[in-house]
Amino acid sequence: MLTSKQRSYLRGLANSIPTIFQIGKEGINENLVKQILDALEARELIKISVLNNSLLDPKEVANELVVMVEGDVVQVIGNKIILYKPSKKDPKIMLPL
Known part of the structure; x- marks a missing residue:
């Protein structure tokens, strides 16, 4: 969280x-x-x-994807979704406390 x-x-x-991703009429597969x-x-950190x-x-x-990828929704604004999930191998983003 x-x-x-x-x-x-x-x-x-x-x-x-x-x-980097677009979701159309096919939905989530x-x-x-x-x-x-x-x-x-x-x-x-990716934008969909x-x-x-x-x-x-x-x-x-966004809610479906968060459950499937076990990440966090940063923001949903308009038709854009920003997802975050820390890398297990090589974390690049250092979050403030």
Whole structure:
């Protein structure tokens, strides 16, 4: 669970990163979850876009993904989701206390 200070720090870092995944009308599938897990292990902080043609609400998508990847939602704003999960092998982001 992230504190508000940590969440704010991660939101600042996420401003400069590009969106690397898009969720469309196919929704969330096993392959997408595996790719997101790999990206979180490599980057720790990722941005996902929920397309307008998706049948899912961005908040619903964020809640489902957090359970599947065992990470944290940093922010859901508009159709963008920012997820964080510390790397098990090589942590890169040092969170404030």
